[in-house]
Amino acid sequence: MTAHHILAWSPSAIVFDCDGTIMDTERHWQEARNVTFRSFGLKPPAGFADRAKGVHYVECGALMAEETGKPDLVEDLTDALLRNFTALVDEDPVTMPGAATLVRLAARHRPLAVASNCPREMVESCLDRAGLLGCFAHVVVAGENVPPKPEPDVYQIAARLCGVPPREALAVEDSLTGMESARRAGLRVLGTGSRPAGTEVDQADLWVESLADQELMAWARDRIGL
Numbered sequence: 001m002t003a004h005h006i007l008a009w010s011p012s013a014i015v016f017d018c019d020g021t022i023m024d025t026e027r028h029w030q031e032a033r034n035v036t037f038r039s040f041g042l043k044p045p046a047g048f049a050d051r052a053k054g055v056h057y058v059e060c061g062a063l064m065a066e067e068t069g070k071p072d073l074v075e076d077l078t079d080a081l082l083r084n085f086t087a088l089v090d091e092d093p094v095t096m097p098g099a100a101t102l103v104r105l106a107a108r109h110r111p112l113a114v115a116s117n118c119p120r121e122m123v124e125s126c127l128d129r130a131g132l133l134g135c136f137a138h139v140v141v142a143g144e145n146v147p148p149k150p151e152p153d154v155y156q157i158a159a160r161l162c163g164v165p166p167r168e169a170l171a172v173e174d175s176l177t178g179m180e181s182a183r184r185a186g187l188r189v190l191g192t193g194s195r196p197a198g199t200e201v202d203q204a205d206l207w208v209e210s211l212a213d214q215e216l217m218a219w220a221r222d223r224i225g226l
Contacts, residue, residue: 054175098212
């Protein structure tokens with residue numbers, strides 16, 4: 001794994017995660033979990049936010065029930081979690097630093113897709129509110145026939161819809177769960193956010209603190225904006 005693996009290469013398509021990558025919704029997910037826990041008179045277990053990051057909301061609801069010893073509340077917690085999250089995002093849709101600029105630049109020159117664990121209506125609503133939905137040719141979400149990340153399906157499908165082999169596509173991700181999904185699908189991976197310690201750093205070919213990184217933007221102009 002080296003930065004050269006990304007910076008000396010031009011992808012034929014780019015597949016973006018949505019939450020925490022394009023949209024600044026990770027704080028909304030955290031608050032939605034906290035509100036949901038409180039509404040049921042429950043307390044978040046220590047370290048729960050880290051374990052829940054990047055997890056599909058259905059699995060997150062199940063995890064909330066399991067870790068609080070309330071297995072009978074799985075369905076109620078899941079429904080409340082999604083309802084609370086939807087309300088929070090609708091009140092305050094915000095893009096991550098550099099995300100809108102990168103998406104708009106790339107959309108002029110490459111096919112783009114979104115691969116997300118969130119419900120389609122949530123992803124499309126967020127992107128629409130941010131003025132970015134039209135930049136994406138395809139939105140692929142986990143659902144009844146598509147298993148969620150870390151399974152590779154959403155990224156495999158997104159690359160295929162973009163008309164390129166996975167090895168020619170770049171995944172842009174903020175969670176280790178999503179990075180594992182993209183790598184298993186055969187895409188190269190750009191990780192954004194805090195660089196992890198230890199072997200987890202190997203989940204991405206290149207890490208940047210944010211999509212506003214100057215070296216990344218220079219690469220995008222030179223290698224994508226051709």
